[in-house]
Amino acid sequence: MTKIGIIGGSGLYEIEGFEFIEELSVSTEYGQPSDSYRYFKYGNLELYFLNRHGRNHSYPPHLVNYRANIDGFFQIGVKGIFSFTATGGINNSYRPGDIIIPDNGIDFTNGRMHTYFEENNVHHIDFTEPFCPDLRRIMFESAERANVPVCRTGTYLCTNGPRLETAAEIRAFDRMGADLVGMTLFPECSLAREKEICYTNISVITNFAAGTSPQKLTSDEVVAEMQKAGDKLKRLMRNLPASYTDERTCGCVTALQGTKISK
Structure with a gap:
């Protein structure tokens, strides 16, 4: 059977038809993961x-x-990893509740551990396309089968958090070409590429970004919108088996070829 990863909130675990098998605790040389890995068959x-x-x-x-x-x-x-995130909408065509499958990203984070490769083992991976085209296509097909409308393009700008952005920052991000803003895409996506794991992102617009709405931004509205979007996200997940294939035409699985510079 094919093993795929899902990163997101706890609401994605409770999907009708998914057979829970066990929880796996995994130790790594980089410390402990955020939680145990919950294993399901579907x-x-x-x-x-x-x-x-x-x-x-x-x-x-x-x-x-x-x-x-x-x-x-x-x-x-x-x-392959499907990553689900809550984001703010910068693009004025987005509305809370919209689902975006971004096609590119901008990293504005700092202080995070961005690579597995350090002294005497330096690699520079190509990251022209941060998301796997094959997994994006699979998610598009799942969305069509589930009758869930999704936006197929968008640039996700990742800030450091945990504070929300200022109105001036959002105006600057807009001029840079960012369509949505969140806090968790980087370095998650680039680390997956370093491990030669296919990765794509599915973002829910949970609020209008700072300065694009007269309303004050709150965490409550983020949680509420993610809960409202839960049914659509579960429908996407339930349609994955009909679309998922192990066949890969992407470069993710050979991402480290030719990237080592400390030889």
Whole structure:
């Protein structure tokens, strides 16, 4: 059976038809992952769910152990990761509740551990396309089968958090070409590439970004919108087996070829 990873909140675990098998605790040389990996079977898939922020939302975005989380998936043998995130809408065509499958990203984080490769083992991976085109296509097909409308393009700008952005920052991000803003895409996506794991992101617009709405931004509205979007996200997940294939035309699985510079 094919092993795939799912990163998101606890609401994604409770999907009708998914057979819960066990919880797996994985230790890594980079520390402990945010939570145990919950193993389910569904159709022809083995699904390993990880709560990015921990079971009780213990870890803010800048303190998530992204290296341990991705290495845990690698140890389990996961070949592809679908990452679900809550984001603010910068693009004025977005509305809360919209689902975006971004096609690019901008990293505005700092102080996070961004690579597995350090002294005497330096690699520079190509990151022209941060998301796996094959997994994006699979998610598009799942969305069509589930009759869930999704936006197929968008640039996700990742800030450090945990504070929300200022109105001036959002105006600057807009001029840079960012369409949505969140706090968890990097270095999660680039670490997956370093492990040669296919990765794509599915973002829910939970609020208008700062300065684009007269309303004050609150965490309550983020949680509420994610809960409202839960049914659509579960429908996407239930349609994965009909679309998922092990066949890969992407470069993710050979991402390290020719990248080592310390020879």
